[in-house]
Amino acid sequence: MKFTAAVAAVCVSFLSQVLGDNVTTPSSSKVTLPATFKPPQVFKNANLVHVISLEKNYAKENINVLIENSSPESQDEYFLPFTSDQMEKIGGIEVKDRKDATVTGFAVDAVEFDPSSDTQYYRIRLPAPLPAKGQQTLGISFYYLNSLSPLPAAIQQSDKQYLVYEFSAYTPSVYPTLKQKTEVKFASSEITDYTKIAASGETKESPQKQGSKLTYGPFSEVPAGAVSPVKVRYEFTKPVTHVAELERDIEVSHWGGNIAFEERYTLFNYGANLSAQFNRVKWAQAQYFNPTSYALKELKVPLRVGSKDAYFTDAIGNVSTSRFRSNKREAVLELKPRYPVFGGWKYPFTIGWNADAKSFLRKKSGDSYLLNVPFIEGPKQSEGIAFEQVQVRVLLPEGAENVRFFTTLPESSITEHTVDLQKTYLDTIGRTVLTIKARNLVDDFRDRDLIVSYDYSLAASLRKPLIVFSSTVALFVGMWAISKVDVKFSTK
Template sequence: MLAVRLAPCFILFFALISLHSILVSEANVNNQNENVVNVKVERLIDISTQLVKIVSTISVLNKGTVPLKEYIVQFGDSRHDEKLAYLLVSLVDSNKKRKQLVATKINDNGPFASYRVNFGSDAVEGGKSVQLEVEATFSHLLNPYPEEIIQSEKQLVVYKGRVYFPTPYTTETQTTRVKLASSTGVESYSKVRPVATADRFINYGPYDKIAPTSTVEPTNTEEELRVHVENNTPFLTTERLERTIQVSHWAGAVSIEELLDVVHAGAKLKGSFSRYEFQREFPSNGQSSIRGWKTRLPVGAFDIYYRDEIGNISTSNVRYTPSSVNVDIRPRFPLFGGWKTQYTLGYTLPSSNNLFTQEGSSFTSSNYVLKVPFIDHIYDDMTIDEATVKIILPEGASNFKLNLPYDVKRQSDEVYYSYLDTIGRPVIVLTKKNLVEWHIQQIEVRYTYKPLYLLQEPLLVVGSIFSLCLLVIGLVRTKTTLDGK
């Protein structure tokens, strides 16, 4: 009975302890935020293409006495966080050398996410200042307005953000420059004084003594940055990319094939399409359309093919340079807003450029490492909604180890059967969403392979022919008659 009466007391006691811990933690965070000051912020918002690229240069001062070990980066609303494809935070020294810092997303269930930047061994001492550079790339952040246009109209887009630099710290002074696709075609923009236009830029600021940004999205015109401008650059999106990388020790080659679903993600075409007017008045007619793009392949690529469901597309062209192989991709018809196309692009690389033998290899077992890009350069300022990469290793490969430059989701391994396979070839399946050009980085796949497996296919062929010969000899030497005598 006494235990039953004391139970609410214990619950209340632990609740008070938890509340005290939360209050102390919030107080420590608030004190730390008060000791951090953004002395100067220079921000460039580039909306000249289909991607939004924001580069912020921040001079951070630690007014406290305790070394500053971390810094919080924010972008101001939920849409920026959802569309963030790439984030890089660098520490810039007096010689303009950059050191990359680790940025981790904070899951605080707030109206928008924040990112904690860890200084590591470069903690900022009290009274000292450092310079940070924050580079962020966003996809699908520009909205066509109007959403539908006729064939001869220009494409207009809207960008929404914050005039003031979003940050949980006080900012002494800041400036913002918005880079446009052209110097003409500006429909409207937020006029938060001081503001001025010059050539292809809208310049905001300087603004002095800016309080920490509110944790709610801007609802008044004093904080909202809205720019409505002309942008006829290609709004080409790869909705789905299926990339297959197959390693062949027997052929000494790495074969790569890509299946791409691409769509014009800009303002949709309203009304019918007139090819006659398009060919006669281009580029003034259909200036927002996409006639083709350039894909860049690794050096040494050969046996290149480009086809769709109908067959080979002869309007393509291949140009070789010392640093890459450029393929001019031209679909069978120009792409207007909302139009889609699907095509397959394949090529072969010599294994000497991508497959290497590691130390510790022997006659009976060898260790290999495969180095290939996770994705290729499909077109300038590209965006990929979802990519699936399948790596098909030789039959008999084992002990797989992956070295990835960024977070990639690994799916369940599969098995692929080809000619003369017995147990099948192991397949590593990787997926990732929201990719941009920065994700063109090499991945490493380490595995063990026995060279004796190279004799498997020749022995199967020789054994099959030898068995067939024995069967024919046996049938010829066997005498049979209709009466069985």
């Protein structure tokens, strides 16, 4: 990956001015408030459009809302309500100004105030306080993992799969909404069942169906906290691919000029289970016609141009049904599991590859280095992939210190970070390891940057070769000394 001068300058400035002495990550995503907390009624939603995308195997929601300060004082805190169950499944919350892309600095934090309450909140802090009667258009996006359920739960291996999703036609809000509508997008127009809402006043019967889209509303003057439960059932003849755990290791070698990547997946298909035993013969016969299937048959992993030495293993060993294509334009690792992964089935596997360090590593000044790698890569599928738990480990050279990092992931996605030492082959003090943990990510965040800054002095880089050299010399000197010892028996 090539750095542009602008990106490098921004990263260096950010790392030098904002980050701490040892290791830094985005600010805490938890805010503790009193148990009696209730969001103050200081805003109203003048206009709101809620877009729900069910085109992939997870739910993506966008809330575009024009907020207005209805209090006499300036306000900078806007609250979003979620149920306790939603809080466990939500991820990737991002906020931006829909009308002015140059406005940045929206901070999103989860609010902790009463764990027993079914209503929890995320707090959005505006970049600048909104004056009385002032307006601002917010674009709020987030994802729900494990929110789609198959119906029926078990089907034949050649049957079609249908999923169910539940939501509210009224967008949940702690503030009154003057006008709103909800749009639901599907992967196909085969929408077998959906909740209907009767006409009321000027509001027509909902929803209106147009191809693969349902529209609920528009609704007028919806009070704060109002909900209207809706359930939709639709065809989804693709696997519901879910990665319960991803462990990604990035090993940096200055002497070898190489960066080694390895990713270990615990993958599930959360689609409909088989109602009968898997029939291998019928499966092989059907593949001649290449039908659509809700079983996972293959994975494609696009890598950075210049990647090499790719491999693919599972619990048994090396998997030969894979192909790696690499040229000047692309690098793709194509994988085929040992068996089709049907609903409820599990497939753990490991992939790895090497890359030239020059594509990711730059020297800033003196002994300082800047590493820019994707936070996650992995398979890229048309049906999407969800990642529940992600652990990224960056193994820096032995002696690296003053480690700092920054990522373009949403702040609320990062849950933990540590810097430790790990001893590997021929190490003395051990290699510096930066570990970052995140949760509830999706493939939309593929290739988001992870930028790591660290110091690596000449003395530290010479430590290992000098120790290896001195140990080798000591070994030969010791062997020479032992060879000079006379161990023969005397005849006197």
